[in-house]
Amino acid sequence: MHDPAAIYGWGAYIPRYRLPMSEIARIWGWHEGVPASLNVKEKSVDGPDEDSLTIGLEAAYNALKRSMIDPKEIGVVMFGSESKPYAVKPSATVIAEALGITPSTMASDLEFACRAGSEAFRAIIGMTLGGLVKYGLAIGSDTAQANPGDVLEFTASSGGAAFIIGKPDGTEAAVIEGSYTYVTDTPDFWRRALQPYPLHGEGFTGEPAYFHHIVNSVRTLMETLDLKQEDFDYAIFHQPNGRFPLKVGKMLGFPKEKILPGLVTPFIGNTYNGSALLGLARVLDQAKPGQRILVAPFGSGAGSDAYSIVVGESIVNRKSKAPTVDDYLVRKKTVDYAMYTKYRSIITRIV
């Protein structure tokens, strides 16, 4: 296990538009029991002038405000997404430029389905502990794609979260006391080049993918750190729907009460690279010094990271410096399926 690392700032962003599950069921003729089984009421939809870059940028702007550090001290910006605006042209450089981090910085976009942002998070832990950079900015952001009429359309949504990571110096918002990653080649979900929508391996998405990888990453982390379920105040898991996190929590011995504070999918759907990281942002918004948080993102293909995070004293001074996840959750405007297709550019126009 590595030396402790630290979170100095965290930030979230959720677009304001919401599409109710009932609208998708109405258009595509789904039985009402299908969306009900997902435990999701509505999903967040990016506006017509938003994409994963602008979403990640606002989350990063909020993280920077809470970190209270000079942006020039950030030596790496990593943007994790599976819905990048460009196939070739980094989003990370635009974000670095807009935040005043350029030019003395590394900047790159990462891809690993829903856990690219978490890969950024863990890679930056290594870079800061190794002394390559003083601080790093990890971003997970998506405007998730789903084939119209596919069951994925119920949950594929938009949002993002960002974190400023460095070495602990006593003023950090939280200490990352350990982390672990578990990956295998598992074909549960993919999107081929030039294809607009992903496909999924039917039953593969659950047992051999989501549950197997999260259970193994979390168990190994807890064994390595010699921690038990009762040592954690919160448990946050990747949230492809509102049901899986509660189920994997039960498999791992975590009660519902420790999972619900970081469960945002029932309100906004699955923000893919946002997902568990948005859950972490929401828990940091409310956590008290000394509390311990378990976070386990997951990405198809497949892999899961597990982190053990202990909240620091200075979190109290940082919370009010940016909008909370709940501030974004309550800022919402309902749209119908017609407006959703326009905002998501599902309607083809000749230009």
Place this chain on the structure above:
Amino acid sequence: MSMEYSVPIYWRNRVNYYKLIGGRCKKCGRVFFPPQSRCPYCSSDNVEPVSLPRIGRLLSYTVSYNPPEGYKLQTPLIIGLIDLGETRIIAQLTDVSLEEISEGIEVEAVVRKIREDRTAGLIHYGYKFRPVISH
């Protein structure tokens, strides 16, 4: 394939558009946006960049129902005149509908897509203003 919109012009202005950088005349003291090499008020070339406030007040607005190609998804466009204290700025408003908008509301700067150069060209990002998110 040629671009509809100039890539060099976007590139030259990108930092001002992302970070809302204006100009301050060191001779007459006036602040202006966008920044330029000569003061638009006294023509002095003694100007310096200045970061503008990201929160202001909406003084007035107008609506465009027939904007140029590249803006169609955002139609109708709401264009606002915003008081930033030392200067005023004209900017597109976002995350607000005509039913929700009113003069005098507090607005804050965000970076959004301004327009897309057809389907294969550059995506232009820049400042817009939206109603302030209270926290």
